[in-house]
Amino acid sequence: MKFFFPDSQDQVDPSFDFITEERDPRRVRQRDDRYAHEVLAPAPYDGVLVSKTIVDGTARSTTGKYTSAQRQRLYSEGAEAFFRLYNGADQLTIMGDCGAFSYHAEAYPPYTVDEVIDFYDGCGFDFGISVDHLIFDYDQAIPREDSRAEEWVRRQDITLELAAEFKARCRTRRVDFTPVGVAQGWSPTSYADAVTKLQQIGYRRIALGGMVPLRTRDILNCLRAIDDVRYANTQLHLLGISRCDDVRAFASHGVTSFDSTSPFRQAFKDERDNYYAPNRTYVAVRVPQVGGNTKLKNRIQAGEVDQGQAIKLERAALELLRRYDREEIDVESVLQALHDYSLLWNGKVDRTEQYRTTLIDRPWRQCPCTICRTVGVEVILFRGSERNKRRGFHNLYVFEQQLRQELGREDT
Template sequence: MDYFVPDWNDVVDPWFNFPLDKPSGEHLRDPAKTDVRAHELFPLGEIPYDGILVSRMTFAPGAGVLQKAREASLRLRFRLPDELLLMADCGAWGYVDRDEPPFDSEEILDFYADGGFDYGVSIDHMIVDSIIEDDITRPLTKEEKERRWDITVENGKEILNLSRKRHLNGKPRLVGAIQGWNEESYVRAAEQLLGEGYDFIGIGGLARAPTSGILRVAAAVSRSIQSYGRRSGRRIDLHIFGITRMKVVSELARLGVTSFDSASLLRKAWLSKDENYYLDDKTAYAAVRIPHSSRSTRIRARLASGEMKSERLHDLETDALAAARNYALGEVDLEMAVSAIAKYDFAALGLRGDIRRDLRRTLRAKPWEQCACPLCCKIGVEIILHRGNDRNRRRGFHNLWVFHKYLRKLVPRILVLTNCTQKKHGRRSDLPAYLRYSKSDTFQLWWKNLREVRGIDLGVLSAEHGVVPWWKPIPNYNKRIEELSQEEKLRLEKKVSMVLLRYDLVFFSGLGEYGRMMRKLALSANPRVELFPKKELSSRKLDLLELKRQIPDMRGAVLKAVSASGGRGLDLF
């Protein structure tokens, strides 16, 4: 189950000077080049998401920004590792009150192709209970809802046909967006797009739905998709957009949802009243609020009214920061720290209720000392201070790291691999990997046994491309692993090992040089690797015939691993 974080330019200065509270010189000279996203602050195996979701609406206000996106792949601009995915949608909530989406399929397909996205979502139009028209809220009529449903489905068909006419060959892989007002309307939309040839469906419009509604729609669409997949012999993925209640994630995984996106825990770092810092899935703490006296609009208004002199306020602010830092060092006691921070808070913001209770709870626990994330280890108590972008967004990145760790415990990432085959489909233009290798009987047997299994990633180990996801388009090629030099084999091993870091469990079915490489990686790689064919399952030679015979055994082992995952929900998330 892949987790995507929506991108709203959530960046920080990597060299921000916390003791002096000053940005780096590099940031001041060129923030666009200097500032980094979360994935640049964590080692590859610790990155707190599996991909980034970009919305076209975020580019709408500035044509210059859009032009930059077209001039250079967003993957390059985001400095996104190859192991992470890049998805784009239109940002339908941004035009929910309009009669029609502000884009057409030609424009959106250009944006997706130029931006270097892995996934591109068809243009959808939100079906909601009411919209704002001329500053007045009014309900959508039944006819308007049906028209928005038609617009969404027709846009899905149109962009897929355009992609085929342009011979884009799955670059990007298109996600058919569906909207609806009940389970039946969502299922009808999914079936229409599946009939057009989509192998990835995205459910939109559920961000404000009750939990029960989300689960009913997801269950209905998932059943339809799985039934269609069995009839057609195809593997179909399912994404849900805009999940804000993370408690539903475990149930969505059981329903066969393969990916979702949410910015909820990132935003809570600075928007929530008392749940700004997550230690685990059971415990959250309020941040320690010490706002900048010179930057807060509310504080400047108090200063302008004469309620407080700036010099006095600055002194209280300095005392509050020193108290928080000295308490973390053990140089002042809890009550002295609480008193100094509360005194500044009252002077800066006025009476806000009893903040001392939250302050005591957070400071007494010192949660930053209990966390192993790279950010908490590096900046310590600074991460708990509610004070400016560079602390607040780092705290958000920390929340993503905590959530992603617990998500992986709840829904472990499982990769099932086989090696590439000499027999390939000969078409010159790019083909999805599962079609490229479809001329091989061994691959077909492997694919038939595993394509319907939910909760796993399927891929092919290739001498030319490394680990290739089943859906990824690749050209025809003839490179064999036996032809690689020792140096090339080492590079391939390193490339594969970087991919394996993202998984908790890997299954591999293969022989020869590929088998030897995976046996070597199984000894050193971070995830557990289970290799097939197994000697203990046979009294004969482990050859191609035995590999084929054990593919059903591999399927059984994979199903057992999938069924063993999960079992509990996320208590607080």
Template sequence: MKFLYSDTQDYVDPQYDFLTDSSPANRERYWHDQYAHEIMDQAPYDGLLISMSAIRKADGVAASKVRYSTAEEQRLLREGARRFLRFGGPKYRDLMLMGDCGAFAYVEHPEPAYKPDDVVEFYLDAEVTHGVSPDHIIFACDAANPPVSDVPEDIRRRYEITLENARVFRKLVRKEGDDFEPIGPVQGWSPKSMAEAAAALVKMGYDYLAIGGLVPLKVPAIKEVLQAIRAKVGMRPKLHLLGFAKADHIGEFTGYGITSFDSTSPLIRAFKDKESNYYLDNGRGGLDYYTAIRVPQAWENARLMRGVKRGLFDAEDLKMREERTLRTLREYDQKKRSAEETLDAVMDYSQFLVRGDGSGATAQDKALASMRERVQRTLEDRPWKSCSCAICRTAGVEVIIFRGSNRNKRRGFHNLGVYHRHVQKTLEKK
């Protein structure tokens, strides 16, 4: 089972100065920064997934979803994605480079943003190893397996569009000499309809299927879908799980013949999860999760500045507390401060993030008590000291500090590495 990471132009500045929170004056983001597979000792995934909607503007795709400039898109297609992502050469040549259309970006649109011939041309130019036909997401999965006559017209149309696109796409790829492995996307409104879609794709000549629409589903529902598909098409076709949001449960899916899955969860949780920001192997076959310690830049944090404008906080006082918190954390890392002293310093500053949120005093006190408990665990366990990855070796305590992209994405890269090893260990046990 291969773990793929979906590229979203995530890289960090290897020369970033944590003490001054600054990059070299001559830094150019793409050219001087490094992707996770460059800054880590080894790639923290088995391959990359690139989405057409993140690279190419199109009708129906919100501008906020496009991560590439026009110049970057042109260079990627001119050079090939491996060279653009610096994911080529002997070190990475055996790792997968999958393409899909990024259907989330046009989910509200009545039609997919890209036609099969455009997608095939894009994949050929990008030089992907595997490419998913343009699909249209269906987010309704009813375990009761309602008949097609009871299904809304929009859902039926998405189902038909996905299959018709796959039919055209397969012919086009064959005509181009099968330069990449085509993958048929499975969409449906129920386990039964998804199984029937899978059977139709296999009949078209697909040996690799990508199961879509899984993001909102809970683990039992995903298992029902996979059971129905395997019962219909057997174990021969390879399966990929698109946008698998339940990555922490991957050990429960080893019996379904999953070939690959993609997830951004380990990186995203580094800075979007309220509690589980730092991953660590617990030595018992699972993962432990720690809360990163929030030390925002006082004069740049929107919530703190709103409090200043409302007269609740003093800007100079906030800056003093910010600097004291950072200094105390670094001294704690050097064993010059106790955990209790450090916890008090952290909470003395963090309280303002809660006090300015507009909720009542009781709710604020409850939130602060919960935060103190989680931060105390992080400080006492010192998880960054237990990890020998390239990020933790070089960044040290900075990796556990929730502050700015260069720290937060480093923590995300660390999480990818921990998660990748977790997947490998899980498979070794089966």
């Protein structure tokens, strides 16, 4: 089972000073900042998924995360050099897709088949996913002939037509990547029908899209229906699914790979599950920057909070956290400082007991990953992108370890 991490240009700056919060003034982001596979060993994923919408955006949106210079470098150098895959001990695989979620509101995908092939082949990807159109809804009781499924059928037909064209053009152009077809559906039967048609087109690698909102039991129902039509040599990829506890079940139905940002994004998007440990998760300790927290800035501008006092409380919380990690003070002193500061920016939520558990357990001390061994207590602080992304990298490390353990450390 292979785990692909979707790229969104998430890197960390090795020159960042956690005490002064300053960077090397000579830093160049693309040259000096580091990807997770450069920071952690072994790499916390088997490959990287790169979406065309992330790189190029679309004519109607600004979803692209790449600067013009980064985009030009990716196209000119190729993915292997751009992502510095040769710097790590593990050879990573690059998969490309169109980023259908970014244009789901449009009537038709914004890219032509040849534009997508140009992107995949030009960047030197190993796998390229056909152009698709997302179906969000799921209702296993509605058949294709039902008028309520009209828009779903239209999107599925578009996806299959583009998959056929994609396969044909890849053959004509003799591309260097492996084409992957996409199955979109709204029920077990519709997914199975899509897989049947994709296999008839000639695909033996098929990505299943639109399943992110589904419950695990619904995903498994779809996989069981697909089992009835799937050829023995057809491999499945789950787009956007990262349910570690269910990977064995998924694998038993022909799933050989998946992609997800969930372990990374939980580090700074989730209310509670911010830091992964082998058998549980912890809440990260929130110490926002006075100048970076919207609520606090608004209160300061409104005259409700004295800026000098806010900075004093912020610094006190940071200093006491570091002293606690050095075992110079007890946990109660830290919790009081955190509570005093939180009253200025988030007085409605008291996380004292959650923080108590995090601080008493000190999970970063038991973690062998490079992040925790290098930055220590800083990894548990919910504060700015340098700490939050490092915690996200740590989560990827733990997730990958859990995945291998769940699969019996098999490399399938």
